[in-house]
Amino acid sequence: MILIIIITGVWLGLNDNGFLSLYRERNERELYLEKISTLEKENRALISEIKLLRDDLQYVESVARRELNMLKQNEVLFKFARKEASN
Numbered sequence: 001m002i003l004i005i006i007i008t009g010v011w012l013g014l015n016d017n018g019f020l021s022l023y024r025e026r027n028e029r030e031l032y033l034e035k036i037s038t039l040e041k042e043n044r045a046l047i048s049e050i051k052l053l054r055d056d057l058q059y060v061e062s063v064a065r066r067e068l069n070m071l072k073q074n075e076v077l078f079k080f081a082r083k084e085a086s087n
Helices: 004-014 017-056 057-068
Strands: none
Touching: 017 057
16 A cells, blocks of 8 residues: 555656646746746836837937937037056
8 A cells, every 4th residue: 555655656746747847837937927027027118218219309319319429410529538547
């Protein structure tokens, strides 16, 4: 009788639908839920940025200045080289 219980326990623990498989699938599910949460945050940030780009001209100007190095008419940009520390 004890041998049957041990065999059944091993079978439930190690087969394809056993406890070990359940544990792995639960961990995999948690990883997917974390990834989904991260992607949802990224989507909200992108939707917010799209809304700003459509509606806020000052934001569009700041993005153009920052990312495209654009200047206003009659505006001059001065770039200075940084000296590296001599050690």
